[in-house]
Amino acid sequence: MNKVVVKNVTFGEGAPKICVPMVGKTVAALKEEAEMLKTIDLDVVEWRVDFFEDVKDLVKVKAALDEIRAILPETPILFTFRSAKEGGELAVSDEFYFELNETLAGTGKIDLVDVELFNEEADVLRLIETAHKNNVKVVMSNHDFDKTPAKEEIVSRLTRMEALGADLPKIAVMPKSAGDVLTLLDATNTVSEKANQPIITMSMAGTGVISRLAGEVFGSAMTFGAAKKASAPGQIDVNELRHVLDLLHKQF
């Protein structure tokens, strides 16, 4: 499996990397969040820009990014606009979704950009090209907040993401039973045994929390922890998360 290196973080090696979301609505809130995150043992911050009240103003988005970067100069920043259809805060046109992501990828000031698989392939490929031209890694993602697809479907989505050029394929699904959590873990294990790129998977909500801890066993390269506020169901406190990941890492 290829390693994916972003600043001082290597995905696909050792314990899963910890990503903490930033969900501030204003620049002031984002700056406060960034200051707090400086004190936390994390690997990556995800700016969930769909929470940002001025997200539709690209000038303000870029200015806010500069403020975050000034406070967190060495921390990999994953830029994510989570679409409403996949659990995000705000519905926007596909056109704006890609304009936003292309523009920010084009600044080269983000380290990773999230693009959702369920979009026009041509748009996705063009964004990947822009990102890679600007040394920005691509997290390609898919979220099912209602159910857990069959193992084969999870495997095929992750495989397709890699085929399209994703550096880090990612899938998050909702379990309705413990069996669903096993399905996600099984798919993770199957894909990670043969994939070229490290993958990121999680089974959400309380039932799925074990999947956020077990990445090193079954093959998920990153896991999301909450600092101030969780951005998805099942995210546990980032300090607790690090403690358990270290505990499990010691067993290998």
Place this chain on the structure above:
Amino acid sequence: MNKVVVKNVTFGEGAPKICVPMVGKTVAALKEEAEMLKTIDLDVVEWRVDFFEDVKDLVKVKAALDEIRAILPETPILFTFRSAKEGGELAVSDEFYFELNETLAGTGKIDLVDVELFNEEADVLRLIETAHKNNVKVVMSNHDFDKTPAKEEIVSRLTRMEALGADLPKIAVMPKSAGDVLTLLDATNTVSEKANQPIITMSMAGTGVISRLAGEVFGSAMTFGAAKKASAPGQIDVNELRHVLDLLHKQF
């Protein structure tokens, strides 16, 4: 699913119960261990009597039990002679194995007795009868230190244990891959969804540690933690274990 209540411990409800093994060779060592265990947040102690140097002297075994019980009056004691063929310290005849377990079960001073599935059925049934007559619960166990059997085989062994009258069927298997850990978790989930009795399962060694934490998700009612010394590969520190089990319990 039936609950199994032993003193103040209810198996099959809430977080998995924590069992800590006692592996002292002498009465003095066992007394020292018992004193230390008084200070630890555990639910059950397992006296691994195959470690006891005088195990072949039933008078001394009963005397040692009285010493342990005097120090731990309220703690459920699981009496286990682990056979050499299933990972224990000492090879003994089947005849002695059943004489020892019948005698100790007959005292009514132990709370649970471990009997291994792979024995003559008549002997197993007789020990269960003696145990139940003396209000002693039966943990029926099976250990594979070499491999992880197929899911169907794990399911059938656990199901057979219940059919024979076990209060708590238990199986411990060795993973050679993450896939093996999934097999154990899958079998656990399948059995616990339909069984009448709570079950105890674990995938051993470092790869299997996640199975020692995930009992509340997939259906294992007890997990083994180490205080002074682990009695099987993959047992983590009992305090760390309690911390993670509580963390996961909070997610439900």
